[in-house]
Amino acid sequence: MEKDGVRMKQPKRFLDIVTEIRNMTHKQNIRPGEWLPSERELAETLQVGRSTIREALRSLELLGLIETRQGEGTFLSDFRDHTLVEVLATFVLQDEQSHEDVRKTRLIHELAALGDVCSNNALTGLPVWKGLRAKLEAVEPLQRETVVRELLIVSGNRLSLKIWLLLCQYSGQPFTGNVNETERAILLDLLAAIAAGRQKEAEVSYIKWHELIEGGDNHDYS
Known part of the structure; x- marks a missing residue:
């Protein structure tokens, strides 16, 4: 930057x-x-x-x-029995297909969290979405990771959040950097769909954003 x-x-x-x-x-x-x-x-x-x-x-x-x-x-806490890290380290990232499997598995958790949020009126009305929208509209710096992490946290599934954090580490930290101009409009559509509880629209916007940052340059241009 x-x-x-x-x-x-x-x-x-x-x-x-x-x-x-x-x-x-x-x-x-x-x-x-x-x-x-x-x-x-x-x-x-x-x-x-x-x-x-x-x-x-x-x-x-x-x-x-x-x-x-x-x-x-x-x-x-005593997390010595948390063996998920060792399991992932042993069985993933052995080849290109494993990397792709990690990416797809991570997306499954993200879309599941999105569905949980959109189907719950109490969650769609939380101030966090208005806060993210205000940052985007004001063209303030906003980390990509913040958007996805809030989605996982708000959904309330602790196990899914734990798995997602680990998958992010094993897939090259895909959400590095700030949201750029191209992404901004997509995320505004995503947040509008979340606020209205329109799951299908939210999923379309999320997948469009996901493909943009996963398939293109992931750097911060802001």
Whole structure:
């Protein structure tokens, strides 16, 4: 990304931060049941804002990897029985077909989340969709990953979210970068369909966006 001819440092993405927090627990030998560093310490160490750290921790808690106890702090959960990472590492990414299978499986989870949201009036009316729409209409920077991650989180399926996060890591982080001009109109149509609960229209827009970023250049042109 450039601004006034100066190369700007890309902001850290959600998955990058989650990975760094995980690496920190290994490096500092933090064991299940032990405290994690505070939000302030994590923000200083990872050089990101506290709101970004808070968002990452919220998703880690949804996945069951950490636990927040009122008045006590945040603890690392006992996730030694979570073998999904090892299973994926063993059986995927062995050839090109495996990569394609990962991409298709990830899309299945994304479309399932979209269907769950569109079929629930309480979910289609959430402020998050208006917030995303406002960013797009104001031509503010919006990370691709934010759109999809909110969809998965709002759908409420924790297992699907967990699998999706792992599949993203194994498929080359497909949502890197910010939404560009070509994508903006597609996403506005997608958000309008979600708000109206029109699942078929939402799916058409989502697949169109998916094919655009998966099949073309994935860089941030904003």
